[in-house]
Amino acid sequence: MLFPNIYKQISLFSFMLTRTHLLVPLFFILLFFDEIFNPWIFIPFALFASILPDIDNLYSKLGKKKISRIFNFFMKHRGIIHSFSFLIVVGIFLFFYFREIFYPFVLGYSIHLILDCFTIKGLRIFYPVKFKLKGFLKTGGIFETLFFVFLFLICIFLIFYRIFVVF
Numbered sequence: 001m002l003f004p005n006i007y008k009q010i011s012l013f014s015f016m017l018t019r020t021h022l023l024v025p026l027f028f029i030l031l032f033f034d035e036i037f038n039p040w041i042f043i044p045f046a047l048f049a050s051i052l053p054d055i056d057n058l059y060s061k062l063g064k065k066k067i068s069r070i071f072n073f074f075m076k077h078r079g080i081i082h083s084f085s086f087l088i089v090v091g092i093f094l095f096f097y098f099r100e101i102f103y104p105f106v107l108g109y110s111i112h113l114i115l116d117c118f119t120i121k122g123l124r125i126f127y128p129v130k131f132k133l134k135g136f137l138k139t140g141g142i143f144e145t146l147f148f149v150f151l152f153l154i155c156i157f158l159i160f161y162r163i164f165v166v167f
Helices: 006-016 018-031 039-055 066-074 084-097 099-117 142-166
Strands: none
Touching: 018 099, 018 142, 039 099, 039 142, 084 099
16 A cells, blocks of 8 residues: 555544444443344344445445445445434335344444444534534544443453353
8 A cells, every 4th residue: 555654544533443333232232132033133234234334435444345436436424324314214114124134223323323423523413414413532542442442341241241141
């Protein structure tokens, strides 16, 4: 890569790190695991939905894939795909036609949007309405890293708790 430092700075600034977007829904999945009807469907769809809104960003893990180029070309990052407006439309469709993936999709996707509301760049939650929620979190900064480590340790605890205490 020609400018690796610039690439890293851009990718860290524009969106919360993928690892955080994956870990938060995993935490909720582990917390409420007994309530999940079919974990083999719920877990992958919830985790996929938690990174899906960043498909419109060329620098995200999902946005780097060749299939994502159409989103990169036609949509700006944190536009329509990064809104509860989009989630409501997709959610209604999933509710009526693919109910099995409705709940995991809404969980993962909404967690992504809520997390992005805490970043400095913020989020227009009901795009195209101009109202934006902004937070204090610098993407990839020390607070996000500490939050990630703290949540990671809790997830490890919950996994061991489920293995050794519950079963």
